Amino acid sequence: MTTTPAPPTGGHVSRRSRLALPWAVARLGFQRQFAYPQAALWGLITNSFFGLLRVAVLLALFGTRPQVAGYTPQDAITYTGLTQAFIMAFSLFGWFDFMRVIHRGEVASDLLRPASLLGFWAAQDAGRAVGQLVLRGLPMLLIFQVIWGLNWPPGPLAWAQVVLSVLLAWACGFLFRFLVNCAAFWSPDAVGFGRFAWAVLGLGCGFLMPLAFFPEWFRALLAWTPFPGMLNTTVELWVGVTSGAAAWAALGTQLGWTLALLLLCRVTLRAGLRRLEVAGG
């Protein structure tokens, strides 16, 4: 029947070649962010403008008080700078890419690739996130540093924890976004559900306001959700509101949610694809 051997899709594949695909995909995801430099510049200008506005509102809230919920005014400025810097990298305003691919039926082309669908999208988003961090995140931090000065993590350990936390926040956030996008397998108008999900994300991850500013009961409620791990944890580690043993616990929580969301994504994706196989596109 066939004379050519099938490509090695299973069996013994070295770790290096297994990582070659995600690396190549991430590289392209990174590279494509630089295709529209003007859009990136205007985005940065917009983010800066709203960043200034948010700082003004937060400082007004402080008034003459030296501290609010463990945050000094300088911490609040750092919080604002960080959250503004991560808007694009963590897609805090929402992300409908996978949903669009499902609705347009283009997921069929994705499935014709002999590669993990979730892995492919994750690698692509990782590259995108790094690209956005370079294009929009770092310049934003620089702007805040120049205007107000930022608080920086106090030492190598704190830096390591922050970097780890950024990675986990991205992973957690990506998996949540992917999961929400999977709704498109079941509903042709999943966009509305998506908008609701992004609103919850914005509130729950501490983008609108540091979670420490919220009432105790609300924070207790949020502690049972993955949302704080998608941004707030990282910010608190950076400004030092969370440190010592609490820092490791926070990182552990982020990791736990990442694994739980990964499992949920895989199950949901499998069910979605099963539905596609039976019901068509």
Added chain:
Amino acid sequence: MIHVEHLRKTFTTRTGRFLSAGRRTHEAVRDVSFHIPRGEIVGYLGPNGAGKSTTVKILTGLLVPDSGAVTVGGLTPWQDRRRHVARLGAVFGQRTTLWWDLPVIESLRLLRHVYRIPHATWQANLTTFTDLLDLGPFLHTPARALSLGQRMRADLAAALLHDPELLFLDEPTVGLDVVAKERIRDFIAHINREREVTVLLTTHDLGDVERLARRVLIIDHGQLLFDGDLARLQAAYGSQRELHVDFDGPVAQPEVPGLTLLSHEPGRATYAFTGAAADPIARVTAHAPVRDLTVREPDIEATIRRIYEGDLLRAGIR
């Protein structure tokens, strides 16, 4: 290469909303069977909604049929999808697999990792396809800046870099000008000949079919109506040949015994006939002085249109 036996697929769609909600089932594919040997190019034809893309989706492992057996190169597509798709190439004319914002070459480089193509093979194929499809001038251009013809050529190269055994082509020349169409057709014929790639071609452009496929499958309302070579289809269902005659002046009696008069105007007439042209020509020239005449062959497009419109095959010739 492809074995399809008694394939069936039904879709259930919900109608109405809430209390008035009901269900309607639609048989997209009904008892379809065919076999395609390795290295063949087969045209898969049918009007919109006939069941073509459902069949292709099943063959690519994207849909699971309700019943029937399908093996492609020994594998059941939906059971072993990843291994199966590693041996497929596909070009859907209406959409691209290239990364929109990035230079074409980047998309082609990525495929090396997607399909784990040995570097030497990838390089050799890229060189060959660049040459055959003249990709050189736009390899470093972002996909979004390509013309439709260039994009299609790049997509074809992308579909073939991993040496697939089977190629699905869906409207590969849609929207292209004559020269661009011919270039794509030449390339498909070439890789089929040189590399023994089996090709399943779904298209509404019968020029593609006439140029590339000796065999056609015609499907309508989910049923396979015809499976055979084009010549047989034409012989069995083609319209009659036409004889267009310019007489040497007005003719009072355009009717010629033994020929069917299709239309006439002073000094000019069109007749229909079957078989060889010598006899009808002799009859016409004996009937009145002739200045010029032409024989027009029925085109495949007219034949297919007659089949779609007239349920010609429904009685079944299979």
